Amino acid sequence: MQVDLFDYHLPESLIAQTPLADRTASRLLTLNKQTGEIGHHMFEELENYLQAGDVLVLNDTRVIPARLFGVKADTGAKVEILLLKQLEGDRWEALVRPGKKVKTGATIHFGGQPESAEATGTKPLLTATVEAEGEMGSRTLHFQYEGIFNELLDRLGSMPLPPYIKEQLPEKERYQTVYAKHEGSAAAPTAGLHFTKQYLHRLEQKGVQLAYVTLHVGLGTFRPVSAEKIEEHEMHEEYYEVSQETADLVNEAKRKGGRVIAVGTTSSRTLETAATEEGILQAGRGWTGIFIYPGYRFRIVDALLTNFHLPKSTLLMLISALAGREQILKAYHEAVEREYRFFSFGDAMFIY
Structure with missing residues (x-):
């Protein structure tokens, strides 16, 4: 499959340079992966798409001033x-x-x-x-x-902001999730930046369960796809951990028919790395170089909260594996037309 199939036009003016003062004030584009239906909302409306019995899986890595x-x-x-x-x-x-x-x-x-x-x-x-x-x-x-x-x-050290961000970050903690715990990342798992502790508590009150994995974001985030065909690209390995508590929570939810919703592509890659062929999540730790692109069969992840990704990136390929390349590019085209904010400090997308 050609890498150019995952290209799209993005005006530079839509690249978010600074985070919003209120983490939950972002916009939210929703995409039904079965029907292709696209919706436009505010991030706080995410709870309308979640239900009791769902498990929200968050990456609790903490960015170091690398x-x-x-x-x-x-x-x-x-x-x-x-x-x-x-x-x-x-x-x-x-x-x-x-x-x-x-x-x-x-x-x-x-x-x-x-x-x-x-x-x-x-x-x-x-x-x-x-x-x-x-x-x-x-x-x-x-x-x-x-x-x-x-x-x-x-x-x-200073915070390792991506090269497309030209502005200075007023406070280091704004490039951390509110649940960041284990130090080791060279970049933030940015889908999680939209949450506040209060909003996560609201979701828990609704019956949504929170589970945590750790993946320390490394070179794979910064490395472009240089090959012409995506099958020739080799991912860089990153360290991950899945606790027994998280494995039990996810497996019980799957058994009862609940959904596993990954917050970010890093959580997705961790869950899929630790999954068996039968769709059982196993506790463990190690290094993952998993590369998810169209044709991949997800074993654990049912839905995904994510940000908008760079053209021709492995992250765009991952979400295309979940919802289909044509549906993703159509949603991205609509996001550009409606002037969503893109990348690390930008708006969110929920694929369900």
């Missing part, structure tokens, strides 16, 4: 890195810019020094050595420091 700015120890040249995945201990996979100038063996210093540490005699707060080079500018970095790494990251 963007760091440093200098090369030998030249003082400025370097930007984006932490993607903790490998083990103090070794991380990261994207590095400019990648051509940061080779294996290079040392990078972080801590605000204007020049190289050798030139100034100052001791950096954080030092990284490049151990290996990967594809698309990725590097394996080994960090050296004194103290606690996460505290240094909070002090030195």
Whole structure:
């Protein structure tokens, strides 16, 4: 299947640059995957599409301030890195810019020094050595420091907003879900940004059950589909966890005829990774490189709350697998015509 089949025209003016003051104030496009019926609502009307016995599955990953700015120890040249995945201990996979100038063996210093540490005699707060080079500018970095790494990251790092967002984020917590818990993501599971604690409580009062999975968003979110055919694209692996509590809750709901509604493509990929062929969700943890595109048979996910995705992206392919490519592109065309806000800080879509 050709990647170009998942392209659509999006005016740049529709890319949301800042989050709304009220998380629940977004618009909501609904798509019935059986009939193709499209509806236009406000996000708070989502509860009208949910019912007692449904399970809402949310990704409770927490974004780390993964963007760091440093200098090369030998030249003082400025370097930007984006932490993607903790490998083990103090070794991380990261994207590095400019990648051509940061080779294996290079040392990078972080801590605000204007020049190289050798030139100034100052001791950096954080030092990284490049151990290996990967594809698309990725590097394996080994960090050296004194103290606690996460505290240094909070002090030195900034939120890794996607490249299409040009505005500064007024507060870091606005790029976190209200239920974010386990640190490790290089990007937010943005479908969850629409919820407040009060709104989730309202859904629970209605009889909707909340369940949590963890998937730390990594390189797959930033990596474009470079192949001409989607079957040739290889997904980057990301770490996930499914608790026994969540597995039991989901399986019981399925047994009783309730729906499993994934909040975001990351929750969807986690659920489908941990599912058996018979549609049983299994507790566990590990790495997933699952790539969902049209032709895939969903084993767990019945409905999906998501944001609007980039043209020709793996995320657009995933939702097309759930609702059909032509229906998705028709809905997107309508969203563009009605000037919905797109991407991370944009409006929401409910596929049911």
